[in-house]
Amino acid sequence: MTGPPDRAVPFDDRGLTLGDGLFETLLAVDGRLRDADAHLARLAAGCTTLGLPALDRAAALRLMQDAAAGSVGRMAVRLTLTAGSGGRGLGRPAAPAPRMFATTAPAPAPAAPVRLSTSTVRRNEGSPASRLKTLAYLDNVLAWREAQAADADEALMLNGAGAVACASAANIFWLADGRLRTPALACGVLAGVTRAAVIAEAARRGILTEEVSAGPETLAMADAVFLTNSLTGIRAAVSLDGRPLGTAPLTGVLASAVAG
Amino acid sequence: MTGPPDRAVPFDDRGLTLGDGLFETLLAVDGRLRDADAHLARLAAGCTTLGLPALDRAAALRLMQDAAAGSVGRMAVRLTLTAGSGGRGLGRPAAPAPRMFATTAPAPAPAAPVRLSTSTVRRNEGSPASRLKTLAYLDNVLAWREAQAADADEALMLNGAGAVACASAANIFWLADGRLRTPALACGVLAGVTRAAVIAEAARRGILTEEVSAGPETLAMADAVFLTNSLTGIRAAVSLDGRPLGTAPLTGVLASAVAG
Numbered sequence: 001m002t003g004p005p006d007r008a009v010p011f012d013d014r015g016l017t018l019g020d021g022l023f024e025t026l027l028a029v030d031g032r033l034r035d036a037d038a039h040l041a042r043l044a045a046g047c048t049t050l051g052l053p054a055l056d057r058a059a060a061l062r063l064m065q066d067a068a069a070g071s072v073g074r075m076a077v078r079l080t081l082t083a084g085s086g087g088r089g090l091g092r093p094a095a096p097a098p099r100m101f102a103t104t105a106p107a108p109a110p111a112a113p114v115r116l117s118t119s120t121v122r123r124n125e126g127s128p129a130s131r132l133k134t135l136a137y138l139d140n141v142l143a144w145r146e147a148q149a150a151d152a153d154e155a156l157m158l159n160g161a162g163a164v165a166c167a168s169a170a171n172i173f174w175l176a177d178g179r180l181r182t183p184a185l186a187c188g189v190l191a192g193v194t195r196a197a198v199i200a201e202a203a204r205r206g207i208l209t210e211e212v213s214a215g216p217e218t219l220a221m222a223d224a225v226f227l228t229n230s231l232t233g234i235r236a237a238v239s240l241d242g243r244p245l246g247t248a249p250l251t252g253v254l255a256s257a258v259a260g
Numbered sequence: 261m262t263g264p265p266d267r268a269v270p271f272d273d274r275g276l277t278l279g280d281g282l283f284e285t286l287l288a289v290d291g292r293l294r295d296a297d298a299h300l301a302r303l304a305a306g307c308t309t310l311g312l313p314a315l316d317r318a319a320a321l322r323l324m325q326d327a328a329a330g331s332v333g334r335m336a337v338r339l340t341l342t343a344g345s346g347g348r349g350l351g352r353p354a355a356p357a358p359r360m361f362a363t364t365a366p367a368p369a370p371a372a373p374v375r376l377s378t379s380t381v382r383r384n385e386g387s388p389a390s391r392l393k394t395l396a397y398l399d400n401v402l403a404w405r406e407a408q409a410a411d412a413d414e415a416l417m418l419n420g421a422g423a424v425a426c427a428s429a430a431n432i433f434w435l436a437d438g439r440l441r442t443p444a445l446a447c448g449v450l451a452g453v454t455r456a457a458v459i460a461e462a463a464r465r466g467i468l469t470e471e472v473s474a475g476p477e478t479l480a481m482a483d484a485v486f487l488t489n490s491l492t493g494i495r496a497a498v499s500l501d502g503r504p505l506g507t508a509p510l511t512g513v514l515a516s517a518v519a520g
Contacts, residue, residue, distance in 0.1 A: 126382025
C-alpha cells in the first residue's frame with residue numbers, strides 16, 4: 001500500500017468505511033469565513049460526544065482559512081474530520097489519530113424559496129448522531145433524493161415519533177400565534193449554527209422561540225415556515241407536498257440574524 | 261489535485277463525505293470466499309434501494325477473490341462500494357460512477373460466547389438504510405463503544421419503538437416455546453446472510469422461524485439467545501446487562517446452517 005496521498009484518504013480510514021467522523025460546512029465571503037467560531041465549537045462538542053480526541057481548533061481553522069484564501073464572492077467551505085485509520089471491526093484503535101481536510105465548492109444560491117415534500121425517511125431521535133453533522137449522512141441523501149423525485153426543493157423529515165424534525169440539509173422554523181417555533185434538539189435535530197443565531201437574535205428583540213415536538217399538521221396552520229442553513233441563510237418554505245404554506249413576511253428580525 | 265491514487269479515495273468521494281455507499285464483509289477460508297453469491301445479491305439489492313447504478317457483480321467478485329487469493333486460514337474480506345465522486349451538496353452527479361475496492365483483515369474468533377449490554381443508541385426502523393449494510397455505520401460504532409465501556413462483548417440495539425432489533429455487528433435469534441424467533445426486517449434489521457442461512461436450514465428441518473417485533477424482556481425469558489454474523493457464525497449470548505440468559509444448547513440444526 002502506498003502512503004496516504006494528497007487530496008485522498010486511505011482505504012482504512014474510518015470516516016470512509018464506517019461514517020465515523022464529522023463535518024462542518026460554512027460560508028466564506030471574499031475569502032473570509034462566516035461564523036467560524038460557532039462551527040468549530042460545534043465540531044469540538046461533536047468530537048467529545050463521539051469519544052474522539054479533542055479537536056485541534058487552531059489546525060481546523062487554518063485548514064478552512066487556507067481553503068478559502070483568495071476566493072472571490074460566496075464560497076462553501078467544508079471541513080471533514082474522520083476518526084482516522086485502523087482499529088478492528090467497529091472498534092477504534094487504542095489511540096485514534098483523526099484526519100482533517102478542507103474542501104471548497106461554489107455556494108448555493110441564498111434565500112431562494114423552497115417547495116417541501118415529506119420524506120418517508122425518518123430522523124432517528126434515538127441516536128446522538130442525529131444531533132451532530134456526521135459522516136453517516138446517508139439518510140439525508142435519501143430524503144433529498146425523494147424530494148427531487150417529487151419535484152420539490154427540500155425534504156421535510158419527521159422523526160420516528162412522527163414529529164417534525166428538519167429538512168435534509170436545514171433546520172426548520174415556523175411562525176404561529178405571534179411566536180417563533182422550532183423542533184427541540186431532542187426531536188433528532190442538528191444544533192444548527194444558523195438555528196442558534198435566529199433564536200439568539202429573536203431573543204434580543206424580545207421574541208421567545210419555543211422548542212417543541214409537533215406534528216406536520218402544525219406547518220399547514222402556520223403563518224410562515226422557513227428553513228435555516230449556514231450556506232443559504234433563511235429560506236421561506238412556500239409549499240408542503242404541493243399545498244401552499246402561509247405567506248406572512250419573514251420580518252427583519254429574522255433576516256438580520258444571518259446578515260453576518 | 262492529484263488523481264485518485266492507489267489504495268485511497270479522493271476527498272470528494274461520497275462514501276467518505278456522506279456515507280453514500282454500501283459494504284459487505286465475508287469470510288474467506290484458505291483463500292476461498294464463503295457465500296459470495298448471497299453477499300453479492302444483497303449488495304446488488306442495496307444498490308437498487310439506494311438508487312445507484314446496477315452492481316457490476318463480476319467486477320465485485322473479482323475484487324474479493326483477488327483480495328483473498330493466497331491467504332491461509334480464516335480471513336475477513338470486505339468489499340466497499342461508494343457512490344463515487346461529485347455532485348453538489350447532497351445530490352449525486354447525473355451519472356454516478358461508483359467506486360469499489362476490497363480489503364482484508366484477520367478474521368475474528370468464531371463462535372465465542374458473548375455478553376450483551378443494552379445500548380442507548382436506537383436502531384432507526386424508519387430508514388431503508390437500517391436494512392442495508394451502508395457506509396453510514398456510525399450508530400453501530402457508537403453502540404459497540406457503549407458495550408465495550410460496559411465490559412460487554414456486543415451491544416443489544418433496540419429500535420425507536422423499543423423492540424429488539426440486532427447487535428452492533430450481528431443479527432439476533434432466540435429459542436422459546438420450542439420455536440426459533442428473530443426480529444422482522446421491518447424492525448430496522450439488516451437482512452443478514454447468516455440470518456437467512458439459519459432460517460433456511462431450520463425450515464429444511466421442519467423448524468419454523470417466527471419473524472417478530474418483541475421487547476427485550478422476551479430475551480430474559482428465552483431458552484437461549486444467539487447472534488449470527490458472516491465472520492463469526494453463530495455465537496451464544498450468555499448474559500444481558502450482567503444477568504445470565506438461558507443456556508439451552510444450540511443444537512446441530514443451527515450450527516450446520518453456517519458450517520459452509
